Amino acid sequence: MRIAAVCGSLREESNTNKLVRIVAEAAGCECDFIELGGLNIKPCTGCAACMMNEGACPIDDDMQAVYEKLLAADGFIIGGPTYFMDINGAVKDFIDRTMAVKYRDIGPAYSADMPWLGTVPFNGKPAVLLVTVAGGGHERALETLKVAFDDCHRMRIVEKLAEIVGMNDVNDLPQALERARAAGKKLAAALQS
């Protein structure tokens, strides 16, 4: 079993990315870490070329390698910080670029009535969604991840975490660390079922 884990904060010493790593460690399987801070992932231009060309995105950047990692994964961890009461821009750009995987004809159709919406290659694959926030606005950030990965990509969400960290280092918040470990164990159990 293999998971792909999106570390969605671009900040060094990021609390989000620390928590993603703790979830992955507790899951105990091989993990491809997708550190958005170290990658060149441009925004989707909406050209629709992926829809016409079997999911091939014409943007020549690091997302090309990320597509292969995502499609090879049996499960997922997606983490991002809350910016202006929603998910941060880097994670949103990543989400938009995942549109292309829907046109590779992998997995069941998204909708029998609307074939132009492609397929759902991540259908039923277990996932943990995770956001951090200083004080408030995490509800909408988590909802954005839920809409993308549950409603649109149809992953099976086994845990949703929203950690209010204030100005702290998450390593000083034992309950948050424990929730992350528990989420990793849930992910491991879901991968076996």
Ligand SMILES: Cc1cc2nc3c(=O)[nH]c(=O)nc-3n(C[C@H](O)[C@H](O)[C@H](O)COP(=O)(O)O)c2cc1C
């Ligand atoms: C541009 C920006 C916008 C932010 N917006 C909010 C916000 O709406 N609500 C809030 O409580 N914290 C906000 N924060 C604080 C971050 O959500 C918080 O520090 C988060 O845990 C950072 O995650 P990281 O350590 O993984 O980078 C914002 C921070 C930045 C840089």
